[in-house]
Amino acid sequence: MKRPNIYFAGSIKGGREDAQLYAKIIELLNQKYGYVLTEHIGNSNVFELEKHQSDSDIYTQDYDWITSADIVVAEVTTASLEVGYEIGVATERNIPTLCLARKKFISSMIVGNPKCTTRFYEDLSELDAIFADFFKKAL
Amino acid sequence: MKRPNIYFAGSIKGGREDAQLYAKIIELLNQKYGYVLTEHIGNSNVFELEKHQSDSDIYTQDYDWITSADIVVAEVTTASLEVGYEIGVATERNIPTLCLARKKFISSMIVGNPKCTTRFYEDLSELDAIFADFFKKAL
Numbered sequence: 001m002k003r004p005n006i007y008f009a010g011s012i013k014g015g016r017e018d019a020q021l022y023a024k025i026i027e028l029l030n031q032k033y034g035y036v037l038t039e040h041i042g043n044s045n046v047f048e049l050e051k052h053q054s055d056s057d058i059y060t061q062d063y064d065w066i067t068s069a070d071i072v073v074a075e076v077t078t079a080s081l082e083v084g085y086e087i088g089v090a091t092e093r094n095i096p097t098l099c100l101a102r103k104k105f106i107s108s109m110i111v112g113n114p115k116c117t118t119r120f121y122e123d124l125s126e127l128d129a130i131f132a133d134f135f136k137k138a139l
Numbered sequence: 140m141k142r143p144n145i146y147f148a149g150s151i152k153g154g155r156e157d158a159q160l161y162a163k164i165i166e167l168l169n170q171k172y173g174y175v176l177t178e179h180i181g182n183s184n185v186f187e188l189e190k191h192q193s194d195s196d197i198y199t200q201d202y203d204w205i206t207s208a209d210i211v212v213a214e215v216t217t218a219s220l221e222v223g224y225e226i227g228v229a230t231e232r233n234i235p236t237l238c239l240a241r242k243k244f245i246s247s248m249i250v251g252n253p254k255c256t257t258r259f260y261e262d263l264s265e266l267d268a269i270f271a272d273f274f275k276k277a278l
Binding site: 011012013014015050054055056057058059060062063076078079080081082083084085086087088089090091092093105106107108109110111112113114 | 244
């Protein structure tokens with residue numbers, strides 16, 4: 001089977017506290033599960049990378065990527081408009097969507113949503129098993 | 140014309156700093172522009188109101204409300220997964236969507252998005268004119 005295209009969603013303007021974690025998640029996804037379209041989300045210089053793009057250019061590029069993705073993986077611990085938006089678009093389009101959370105206090109629109117799968121974790125070491133299970137069922 | 144159904148989106152689990160502001164926006168919308176389906180978003184006891192509902196019940200109710208709305212109005216100043224999610228669903232369904240922001244640093248997926256209208260404001264007194272303009276064009 002062809003390597004699936006993965007849209008990884010993480011907070012940009014909502015806060016970059018988890019940028020290093022995003023980079024590690026992206027690395028694991030790229031190594032074993034598919035091709036991550038949004039590798040820049042884990043880059044600590046994301047604002048520098050995007051500074052020559054208008055909001056409209058960024059929207060157009062990211063929207064094209066979401067709608068062409070086979071799988072969406074979102075880290076939802078940091079409250080973020082863009083991550084929520086991307087989950088809304090993906091689930092409306094029936095793209096299999098995995099939400100990863102390190103805390104329990106997450107919006108009902110995510111954890112109560114039958115169109116996406118939310119998995120709670122405490123440590124990166126748990127993610128390989130979560131991904132193996134999710135990708136097996138989703139693809 | 141029938142009073143339009145309005146889905147007002149504001150942060151719940153992302154943070155309740157703006158709850159009183161949401162209540163005032165909802166009051167203005169109800170007085171002059173339509174019927175707000177989500178009046179509880181402006182209630183300072185929203186967690187108390189929702190405590191007997193499961194995440195799944197809340198999701199089902201709110202999803203039904205979004206998808207039956209004629210207009211979505213979102214206050215996007217507080218970073219919030221649920222507000223982002225709701226904008227994603229609304230825009231995918233081509234429901235006219237107005238995003239209100241009190242700061243400039245808002246996700247490109249919102250401000251660069253041609254499927255929703257973002258208006259910046261500093262004070263509540265500006266909202267009546269913003270609503271009058273938006274509702275006239277949208278309905």
